[in-house]
Amino acid sequence: MKKIWNGWLKNAVFMYCVIYTIATLVNSIGYLTSGIYADPNGNWHEIDRALIVLIGIVAYEMATKLPIKNVWMRMIVTYVPTMLLTFFYIWTTSFREALASSAYQDIFINYTGLFLIVSAVVIYSQHKINKQ
DSSP: OHHHIIIIIHHHHHHHHHHHHHHHHHHHHHHHHTTOOSOTTHHHHHHHHHHHHHHHHHHHHHHHHOOOSSHHHHHHHHHHHHHHHHHHHHHHHTTTSOOOTTHHHHHHHHHHHHHHHHHHHHHHHHHHHHHO
8 A cells, every 4th residue: 555655646645635725715715806705505516626626636647647658549548538527427416406507518618628738738748758
């Protein structure tokens, strides 16, 4: 277990904590500047954010650790299942509350945009490492 912790899990847990904290702070600041002093979506909103961030961390770990040499294939193999998992999670939230009419479009745009940015960083950093 110590090998797993020192190998990749510690980094993944740290990234998860940082991203979740930043997302929560940005969301809270946005609400406060709009004059909203309590999260209107309550605790479910926090759980939703936590699970979406977890899916993002899984995607990052897949993108950086999958043993697929072709970087474009690795990104596709990472993107497709994690995007489907995100859509599935959004679908499951419809059982507790009505979704916005643009819920799937919103998550697609946000997840894809972030995935492309993170992928570019991963590709650049691995390219730079391979040159050395």
